[in-house]
Amino acid sequence: MKLSLQVQKLTHLTGTFTVIVFCLGSVVLIQHNRLQLKHSPLTKVEYVRQEQTEKIGLDVLKNLPSFGFSNLLGDWIYLRFIQYFGDSEVREKIGYSLSPEYFEGVVDRNPRLVEAYRFLTPATSIFAGQPQKSVALLGKALQSISPEMSYMSYYIWVYKGVDEMLFLGDTKAAQESYQTAAEWAEKINTPDAQRIAASTRQTAAFLAKNPKSKISRIGAWALVLSSTPHEKTQQQAISQIKALGGKIVTRADGGFKVIAPKE
Numbered sequence: 664m665k666l667s668l669q670v671q672k673l674t675h676l677t678g679t680f681t682v683i684v685f686c687l688g689s690v691v692l693i694q695h696n697r698l699q700l701k702h703s704p705l706t707k708v709e710y711v712r713q714e715q716t717e718k719i720g721l722d723v724l725k726n727l728p729s730f731g732f733s734n735l736l737g738d739w740i741y742l743r744f745i746q747y748f749g750d751s752e753v754r755e756k757i758g759y760s761l762s763p764e765y766f767e768g769v770v771d772r773n774p775r776l777v778e779a780y781r782f783l784t785p786a787t788s789i790f791a792g793q794p795q796k797s798v799a800l801l802g803k804a805l806q807s808i809s810p811e812m813s814y815m816s817y818y819i820w821v822y823k824g825v826d827e828m829l830f831l832g833d834t835k836a837a838q839e840s841y842q843t844a845a846e847w848a849e850k851i852n853t854p855d856a857q858r859i860a861a862s863t864r865q866t867a868a869f870l871a872k873n874p875k876s877k878i879s880r881i882g883a884w885a886l887v888l889s890s891t892p893h894e895k896t897q898q899q900a901i902s903q904i905k906a907l908g909g910k911i912v913t914r915a916d917g918g919f920k921v922i923a924p925k926e
Contacts, residue, residue: 710757717747718761725768737773740765744779748786751895762786763796770800774807777815784822785887785896794830798823810847817856820844821863821886828883834874837883841867862886878923881909885921 705713721743729736744765748754766783769776784801788794801823810816824840827833841863848860866882873879881904888900901911901919908924 704752707756710753714757714761717743718764721761721764721768725764725771729772734773734776737769737771737776740768740772741776741779741783744769744783744786748782754790759786759790762791763793763800766797766800770804774804775812777808777813777819780804780819780822781815781891782893784826785891785893785899788826788830789896789899794826798826798831801826810850814851814853814856817844817847817851817859818890820847821859821890824863824866825883825887828870829880834870834879838867838870838874841870859890877907881907881921881923884909885919888919888921 721740724736724740724743727736744762747761747765748759762783766787769779769783780801784797787800788797801819805819805823808816808819820840820843824837824844827840828837845860845864845867848856848863850856862882863886866879866886869876869882870879884900884903884907888897888904891897891900904911904921910922912920912922914920
């Protein structure tokens with residue numbers, strides 16, 4: 664019995680050491696790549712080769728035994744994604760094809776990392792062009808999340824509704840997602856939550872009566888605009904709103920007001 668416990672402890676310590684070494688190695692690799700890019704811009708072929716190397720490392724990280732540190736591994740995958748997503752110069756050249764891989768890794772390892780979905784969702788649905796994957800992963804993450812878990816939990820239903828409506832054309836599913844977002848947001852006593860509760864409930868009601876309305880699409884892009892801190896996603900939302908005939912007014916506090924056209 665003593666020997667068995669000692670073996671278990673040794674296995675756990677070995678696993679802990681492996682996770683720590685791998686995470687530290689990830690930091691070193693990330694910093695090395697950033698310094699390399701800073702001092703010597705690479706060709707497109709070299710960027711692609713570097714992304715292939717990152718894909719191998721990401722696969723290892725996604726499949727590494729957690730040894731009780733699954734959340735930590737999920738956090739590291741998200742850290743790597745932030746480095747990847749924020750490197751706009753490289754992304755402009757070779758795209759965002761790894762975004763769904765990071766998204767999957769976070770959902771599998773640490774689905775309760777609510778803040779991550781603000782960036783992972785548009786990176787996957789808008790920039791990687793895989794909204795179906797985004798909706799599926801958000802649905803999987805929501806199985807581990809409750810409205811009380813985070814003051815931002817309700818936003819996940821908003822992201823899901825936006826993808827279902829704008830990119831999949833599934834207005835029925837979008838209506839249900841917006842309705843649930845409103846119900847979750849109402850449980851959070853903050854001005855932002857109450858604002859989202861009112862707007863998503865209104866959008867759900869409008870979709871029930873006007874599933875193909877241009878105004879409802881503008882409303883969905885307005886939700887994207889108000890819920891993302893990412894400048895490129897904001898610009899994409901503004902561009903789409905204007906293309907649909909809407910107008911954007913910048914408020915004194917730096918926020919945006921969307922004015923929809925009359926139908």
